[in-house]
Amino acid sequence: MVDESIQYFTLEEANKTLPYVRPVASDIVDAYRRWKDGVRRYEVIAASSRSDAGETDEQIELREETDGVARQISAYLEELSNVGCVFKGFDDGLVDFHSRIEERDVFLCWRLGEEEITHWHELDAGFAGRQELVPELVQGGSE
Numbered sequence: 001m002v003d004e005s006i007q008y009f010t011l012e013e014a015n016k017t018l019p020y021v022r023p024v025a026s027d028i029v030d031a032y033r034r035w036k037d038g039v040r041r042y043e044v045i046a047a048s049s050r051s052d053a054g055e056t057d058e059q060i061e062l063r064e065e066t067d068g069v070a071r072q073i074s075a076y077l078e079e080l081s082n083v084g085c086v087f088k089g090f091d092d093g094l095v096d097f098h099s100r101i102e103e104r105d106v107f108l109c110w111r112l113g114e115e116e117i118t119h120w121h122e123l124d125a126g127f128a129g130r131q132e133l134v135p136e137l138v139q140g141g142s143e
Contacts, residue, residue, distance in 0.1 A: 006098045006105075007084030011133065014097040014108050015116050017083055025093040025112050028076045031069050032090040038066035094127055108133070 009017075042062045049056055055063070080087050080095065086107070088094040093112025100106065101120060109119045109130050119130040 009084065009097040009099050009108060011099070011108060011117060014085075014099065014110070017085065017097075018110065018116065021080065021083065021085060021095055021110070022112070024076050024079050025087070025095055028073055028080075028087060029090065029093045029112060031073045031076065035066055035069040035073060038062055038069060042066060089127065092127075096121075 042059060045056065045059055045062065049059070077087055084098070086096045086098070088096050089111070095110045095112075096107035097110070097117070098105065099108045099120070105123055106120050107123060108117045109121050109127065110117045111127075118133055120133050121127070121129040121131060
């Protein structure tokens with residue numbers, strides 16, 4: 001049964017979004033690295049400062065910078081959500097697209113650096129469960 005609240009993609013429809021999705025996914029991966037680095041630096045500084053003294057100016061600046069990067073990431077994630085895809089991997093830029101294969105819901109699976117979508121996986125399988133696509137079996141979209 002098709003869930004009307006979910007946008008389903010055919011393989012062709014999902015691949016057509018990649019010129020838009022690719023740079024957004026790249027921005028997320030880059031911003032996530034900056035965020036992780038900021039959090040790590042904050043923790044190092046916090047660990048070496050007196051706990052009862054409150055935040056130092058450097059900590060405040062780092063926290064505000066890191067919070068700003070987190071807001072950027074949230075905005076990027078919202079952009080992808082508005083397209084109808086699901087961002088799944090901050091380290092690798094994994095993006096899933098709801099689709100249907102043989103009358104069941106699945107995800108078409110794409111990773112930053114891939115030219116087009118060539119894999120799919122069950123909803124609960126994740127990247128480790130990726131399988132090569134048989135394009136003729138993919139349903140979805142406005143079918």
